[in-house]
């Protein structure tokens with residue numbers, strides 16, 4: 001009974017307040033309830049408003065960049081204001097603060113990017129000069145590589161905000177993660193899901209990780225039973241790749257690991273921000289070698305890029 005939060009206080013699940021973050025927190029709670037036969041009141045969902053949520057009129061890189069949405073949630077976890085934190089792994093810095101740990105992953109959702117447009121069915125159908133909205137360095141570079149004839153504009157905000165901008169004609173098309181759309185029950189807004197061969201997703205796209213205090217045995221026991229091992233293995237390879245590339249956070253990076261039994265295939269690419277240069281590679285091996293494959297692939301791409309590549 002030691003791991004039963006009802007015998008003590010509810011397990012506090014920290015999350016951002018966006019519709020997507022809330023859906024992810026609720027999914028985590030539902031999985032915990034089912035795995036441990038616990039009632040909803042054994043858990044408390046605690047919404048944390050971060051600076052990134054408050055400031056929506058400036059580019060992310062100006063107000064703190066990657067990690068902005070998660071830093072304040074990690075502080076709440078360290079301070080004990082919450083017991084676990086639910087994150088989109090795509091948004092997580094490669095290093096967790098001392099004393100915190102992510103060793104629980106929900107089954108991965110669709111990894112693909114969605115093409116979203118009221119007017120056009122796919123990237124190939126966009127007329128020259130069409131305005132496409134995206135604030136993702138990776139998607140901008142990948143699109144510019146394929147279609148240097150298009151015009152790119154910044155496009156921040158949550159799913160609803162971005163759809164509204166499309167409606168208002170700020171841009172004629174944009175990209176969103178299929179995973180987010182599915183979790184919001186909004187997959188219908190995708191005109192098409194883009195094959196990873198055509199647009200390699202961000203590292204960890206579609207994966208949700210649950211963070212806890214390393215020393216918290218109650219949280220560890222609760223989370224252990226909902227951990228999806230395969231998702232964790234894929235994320236380990238992808239994030240090892242990302243970690244080795246880091247320090248160059250203005251570089252567009254894409255990476256995807258896929259598992260077939262115990263064989264892991266990892267694809268990765270780095271691009272120049274204008275999409276003129278794409279350096280891509282692939283590794284295949286045993287799942288136990290995933291992290292090593294990630295580091296090797298990163299080394300290979302860094303070697304091909306040469307010292308000038310990162311400006």
Ligand SMILES: NCc1[nH]cc(CCC(=O)O)c1CC(=O)O
Pocket residue numbers: 088089090091175176177179180204205206207208
């Ligand atoms: N960068 C924001 C972000 N972080 C996670 C998702 C979607 C869900 C996921 O990939 O897990 C999104 C939105 C998007 O890229 O469309």
